[in-house]
Amino acid sequence: MGFDPFSFPKPWVIAHRGDSGTYPENTLLSFRKAVEIKADWIELDITYSSDNQIVVIHDDSLDRTTDKKGEIRLLPYNLIRNSDAGSWKDPKFKGEPVPNLWEVWEFLKDKEIGLNVEIKSTAYEEIPIEAAIEQELVDYAKKNSLFSRTLFSSFCWDSLVRLRELSVEPKLGILIGDETSSWEDALELGFRLNAFSLNLSMANLNSEIVSKIQGEGFKVLVYTLNTEEELKKGIDMGVDGIFTNFPTRMRSLLT
Numbered sequence: 001m002g003f004d005p006f007s008f009p010k011p012w013v014i015a016h017r018g019d020s021g022t023y024p025e026n027t028l029l030s031f032r033k034a035v036e037i038k039a040d041w042i043e044l045d046i047t048y049s050s051d052n053q054i055v056v057i058h059d060d061s062l063d064r065t066t067d068k069k070g071e072i073r074l075l076p077y078n079l080i081r082n083s084d085a086g087s088w089k090d091p092k093f094k095g096e097p098v099p100n101l102w103e104v105w106e107f108l109k110d111k112e113i114g115l116n117v118e119i120k121s122t123a124y125e126e127i128p129i130e131a132a133i134e135q136e137l138v139d140y141a142k143k144n145s146l147f148s149r150t151l152f153s154s155f156c157w158d159s160l161v162r163l164r165e166l167s168v169e170p171k172l173g174i175l176i177g178d179e180t181s182s183w184e185d186a187l188e189l190g191f192r193l194n195a196f197s198l199n200l201s202m203a204n205l206n207s208e209i210v211s212k213i214q215g216e217g218f219k220v221l222v223y224t225l226n227t228e229e230e231l232k233k234g235i236d237m238g239v240d241g242i243f244t245n246f247p248t249r250m251r252s253l254l255t
């Protein structure tokens with residue numbers, strides 16, 4: 001692989017769920033568009049279907065972003081796959097399927113863009129490690145030489161602990177929710193897991209905290225900034241990367 005997305009100039013433009021302000025989130029269409037407009041990274045969300053296929057979708061259910069209904073965890077992949085994940089955004093996107101992770105990785109194979117895989121808490125199960133999603137991710141990434149272009153993140157810190165238990169290789173981003181945890185706790189976990197970044201919401205952040213975290217050796221990624229005002233604020237704070245639904249807007253502020 002001739003490129004290293006971890007060395008791209010900062011702040012990284014991270015296309016949140018793809019180019020999702022304009023195209024249906026977490027679909028191959030929105031990932032393709034993110035590549036076309038030269039985002040530095042793509043972020044996507046994953047969980048398991050009932051038959052343990054890794055589905056790329058944000059919500060716990062199909063209701064908001066497809067034409068079908070039901071809990072992802074309780075539905076087989078072929079049903080999820082055949083739902084229409086485009087029309088809710090605009091009828092012109094009708095028929096856009098819900099992808100699985102392998103096909104996104106396959107699509108990105110020859111593209112010079114990083115991938116942030118966010119593991120949803122619904123994917124975490126109290127089962128033997130060798131049967132867990134984290135094992136499957138590590139095996140696939142190893143087999144396909146993907147560690148050098150992938151950041152794994154999760155609000156479910158148990159999932160990150162497990163990834164590290166399985167391998168020293170994955171780069172880990174510790175996600176911090178608005179109310180669920182503090183950046184100080186995340187920092188502690190960051191040291192324990194030798195994490196790459198702390199991924200925070202803007203509500204938790206000011207430039208002093210950004211410098212403190214960076215001073216401890218971790219990158220700071222902030223989610224999800226969309227308006228010009230928000231993006232400028234994030235850029236001025238000196239963060240290392242910004243998750244945005246409008247990657248073109250952010251890029252134009254940087255040039």
Ligand code: G3P
Binds near residue numbers: 118175223224
């Ligand atoms: O990873 C950043 C951001 O995506 C976290 O929140 O709910 O959009 O997945 P959410």
Ligand code: MG
Binds near residue numbers: 043044045118
């Ligand atoms: Mg996400």
